[in-house]
Amino acid sequence: MFNFRQDFIRFAIEQKVLRFGQFQTKAGRLSPYFFNAGLFNDGASMRSLSHFYAQAILASETEFDMLFGPAYKGIPLAAGTAIALAEQGRNVPYCYNRKEVKDHGEGGTTVGAPLQGKVLIIDDVISAGTSVRESIELIRAAGAEPCAVVIALDRKERGLGKLSAAQEVRRDYGIPVIAIATLDDLLGYLQGESELTENLGAVRAYRDLFGVASDEV
Numbered sequence: 192m193f194n195f196r197q198d199f200i201r202f203a204i205e206q207k208v209l210r211f212g213q214f215q216t217k218a219g220r221l222s223p224y225f226f227n228a229g230l231f232n233d234g235a236s237m238r239s240l241s242h243f244y245a246q247a248i249l250a251s252e253t254e255f256d257m258l259f260g261p262a263y264k265g266i267p268l269a270a271g272t273a274i275a276l277a278e279q280g281r282n283v284p285y286c287y288n289r290k291e292v293k294d295h296g297e298g299g300t301t302v303g304a305p306l307q308g309k310v311l312i313i314d315d316v317i318s319a320g321t322s323v324r325e326s327i328e329l330i331r332a333a334g335a336e337p338c339a340v341v342i343a344l345d346r347k348e349r350g351l352g353k354l355s356a357a358q359e360v361r362r363d364y365g366i367p368v369i370a371i372a373t374l375d376d377l378l379g380y381l382q383g384e385s386e387l388t389e390n391l392g393a394v395r396a397y398r399d400l401f402g403v404a405s406d407e408v
Contacts, residue, residue: 195246196372200380202243203344204387206236209377211390217318218350220401223393224377226344228264228315241271244313244341245279247371248272253339256308258285259330261322269313272341288329306333312340317356317368327364337366344377345370348401355403374398 203209207230214225231240248255260269266287273285286303312326323340330337345357345368352359357368378398381391 195243195250196376197380199243199343199372200377202239203372206230209344211387211393220397223390223397226316226346228343237267237271238275240343241268241275242278243371244268244272244343245275245281247369248276248311248341249279249281251339251367251369253311253367253369254309255283255311255338257283257304257306257310258313259306259310259326259337260285260287260313261326262288262290265312265314265322265326268315272313288326300329301333306330306335308335309338310335312337314340315343316346317342317360323360323364327366337364339367339369341369341371343371345373347374347398347403349403353403358403374402 200209203226208228209224209226211224214222216222228240231237258269258273260266269285269287273283276283284304286301286306288301289299306329310330312323312330314322314326317323317340327337340357340360342357345355347355347357350356350359354362357370360366360368374394378391378394381387381394
């Protein structure tokens, strides 16, 4: 296990981005934990988050030429990750899309570098997969190749079927999902933190009810 994964879990808890209690998910399930990447909302936390994204990307050894951030949450994530990668010696272009097509000025549906080569999609989480699908269609329409999706936390939780959202992306589009950390990393972290072990049983029980059996599609 890469240390940055455990460091990220600790960081998310310290920032109160990852909280424990009882939370209702979009699927109507009662989850014992909640992750809200929108709470990384100041300069210091965004800088740290961007470096975690860069570490996860480099550790994955995925070949890529540029970054793409889906509007709206993916925009600061792609920009921040590009900066973090440059600070680690890997300078790559990035771009993002508009929700509405601009018909004046430079026009078009994207802002930043032109989409070309192998493109990494940077987002916070995958839920219904709508953002990923739209991003892949836009990238392919530009003649570029989506090569992976990078997210902050993979809950490794079943959707309406037997697969998780990340597994559905691999099945439907043939590209991997890279996560800074997963539910397994969260469980490992809880085991080693005495002040948080009271949450371990509830998170394990939730995984047993709604978690995917393996990482395979």
